[in-house]
Amino acid sequence: MSENRYELNENLAQMLKGGVIMDxxxxxxxxxxxxxxxxxxxxxxxxxxxxxxxxxxxxxSDPKMIKGIQDAVSIPxxxxxxxxxxxxxxxxEAIEIDYIDESEVLSPADDKYHIDKTKFKVPFVCGAKxxxxxxxxxxxxxxxxxxxxxxxxGDVVQAVRHMRLMQAEIxxxxxxxxxxxxxxxxxxRVPYDLVQYVHENKKLPVVNFAxxxxxxxxxxxxxxxxxxxxxxxxSGIFKSGNPEKxxxxxxxxxxxFTDAKxxxxxxxxxxxxxxxxxxxxxxxxxxxxxx
Amino acid sequence: xxxxQGAFIEHEEMLSKLGVESFEIRQKNDLLRSFxxxxxxxxxxTVQGKLLKESGLLEPIRQLILDGLPTFGTCAGxxxxxxxxxxxxxxxxxxxxxTSVRNAYGRQLGSFYTEESFGSIDKVPMTFxxxxxxxxxxxxxxxxxxxxxxxxxxxxxxxxxxxxxxxLNDDLTIHxxxxxxxxxx
Numbered sequence: 001m002s003e004n005r006y007e008l009n010e011n012l013a014q015m016l017k018g019g020v021i022m023d024x025x026x027x028x029x030x031x032x033x034x035x036x037x038x039x040x041x042x043x044x045x046x047x048x049x050x051x052x053x054x055x056x057x058x059x060x061s062d063p064k065m066i067k068g069i070q071d072a073v074s075i076p077x078x079x080x081x082x083x084x085x086x087x088x089x090x091x092x093e094a095i096e097i098d099y100i101d102e103s104e105v106l107s108p109a110d111d112k113y114h115i116d117k118t119k120f121k122v123p124f125v126c127g128a129k130x131x132x133x134x135x136x137x138x139x140x141x142x143x144x145x146x147x148x149x150x151x152x153x154g155d156v157v158q159a160v161r162h163m164r165l166m167q168a169e170i171x172x173x174x175x176x177x178x179x180x181x182x183x184x185x186x187x188x189r190v191p192y193d194l195v196q197y198v199h200e201n202k203k204l205p206v207v208n209f210a211x212x213x214x215x216x217x218x219x220x221x222x223x224x225x226x227x228x229x230x231x232x233x234x235s236g237i238f239k240s241g242n243p244e245k246x247x248x249x250x251x252x253x254x255x256x257f258t259d260a261k262x263x264x265x266x267x268x269x270x271x272x273x274x275x276x277x278x279x280x281x282x283x284x285x286x287x288x289x290x291x
Numbered sequence: 292x293x294x295x296q297g298a299f300i301e302h303e304e305m306l307s308k309l310g311v312e313s314f315e316i317r318q319k320n321d322l323l324r325s326f327x328x329x330x331x332x333x334x335x336x337t338v339q340g341k342l343l344k345e346s347g348l349l350e351p352i353r354q355l356i357l358d359g360l361p362t363f364g365t366c367a368g369x370x371x372x373x374x375x376x377x378x379x380x381x382x383x384x385x386x387x388x389x390t391s392v393r394n395a396y397g398r399q400l401g402s403f404y405t406e407e408s409f410g411s412i413d414k415v416p417m418t419f420x421x422x423x424x425x426x427x428x429x430x431x432x433x434x435x436x437x438x439x440x441x442x443x444x445x446x447x448x449x450x451x452x453x454x455x456x457x458x459l460n461d462d463l464t465i466h467x468x469x470x471x472x473x474x475x476x
Binding site for chain 1: 294295296297298299300301317318333334335337338341342345366367379393394397398399400402403404418420421456459
């Protein structure tokens with residue numbers, strides 16, 4: 001039987017589209033997320049907001065904790081490894097994780113190289129600030145892309161900036177003359193065939209989600225209208241007053257992202273949103289990790 | 292096209308290659324438009340099922356299917372149409388007399404591609420992503436495809452289901468079969 005693992009892994013991302021992937025730290029939270037309509041959960045020891053507060057080195061989660069979450073839910077389970085830490089990725093593959101997020105939220109393990117993701121059978125999702133980063137990650141074997149945003153802040157401004165930048169660059173390449181593609185490939189430091197794909201299809205070759213700072217149904221709708229194919233919500237849910245209600249509202253906002261009347265109803269009485277910190281108040285910009 | 296969550300755009304593209312028009316159903320109002328068939332796409336059955344119930348779409352769609360609307364469910368769509376899901380207490384539209392098994396091939400590492408015959412057609416590409424299969428069918432259900440002895444495609448009058456994703460390959464066989472169902476075959 002011939003099979004293309006990479007294609008199957010891209011296909012799983014296609015099944016997640018139009019959905020919300022939620023950060024959870026316990027089996028109990030995972031069950032709440034699944035019941036609220038999450039299409040997948042991200043299992044991690046500390047949500048990004050707490051990583052920020054705690055400081056220090058943050059690493060891959062305890063496999064036992066991840067297995068507890070795998071047993072608690074029937075939807076796909078994603079876990080994070082540090083940028084460049086292929087041994088952590090090997091461990092996550094060994095416990096049959098559904099997706100690995102090579103993530104700037106954790107402390108980078110390699111300041112030059114990302115993981116060679118073509119060596120793995122399980123799929124990877126990676127963060128990107130712009131099209132060049134996205135295509136470099138895809139070239140390394142990422143089967144799904146998300147904006148980096150600025151995790152753990154509850155401030156959507158960076159996710160918006162990254163998504164707008166990606167879409168603008170896609171439009172630029174889409175309308176470029178064929179002969180200009182070689183130079184664009186050089187400028188973005190990516191192989192020519194990926195640039196050619198974007199030129200012909202006017203989109204990324206893989207599914208593209210929004211992540212980093214999404215905290216409300218309106219944030220989720222904003223990102224979907226800007227071209228995201230789904231949304232990651234990290235600290236925004238379990239750092240808020242009423243996680244169940246907020247999670248369910250964000251799920252519905254992603255499905256009905258153009259229906260302002262419904263979005264108004266969904267935004268009512270959600271309790272306190274995550275307090276958040278503004279971009280200018282942050283000392284550590286996680287988005288700058290890994291270019 | 293039920294467009295609550297999942298890979299519905301891929302189905303729309305397949306239909307447009309066949310010259311068939313489609314539109315997306317997200318809310319009850321969308322059912323007011325006229326249509327000849329319904330596709331329930333792959334995605335997560337728990338998400339789509341929950342949104343079906345809470346949007347008030349579940350009962351009207353269930354009634355349309357019982358009244359004979361040609362309906363095609365892939366993967367999660369198969370689960371939503373199943374009367375029984377062996378390893379899940381939940382049921383949703385429950386209009387098709389089959390018992391299915393959710394995530395029957397395990398996690399993502401169990402996802403696979405193969406080619407098998409579908410009805411009388413040889414070598415149809417089949418992509419399985421964290422897929423279910425059908426464990427039991429009633430006498431009124433026609434089995435259309437099996438892989439390693441497991442039922443992966445079946446039809447009961449106006450309802451067609453596949454455990455795999457024909458929308459992910461270029462082959463139009465299954466979508467053509469369904470559009471023929473919609474025009475009364």
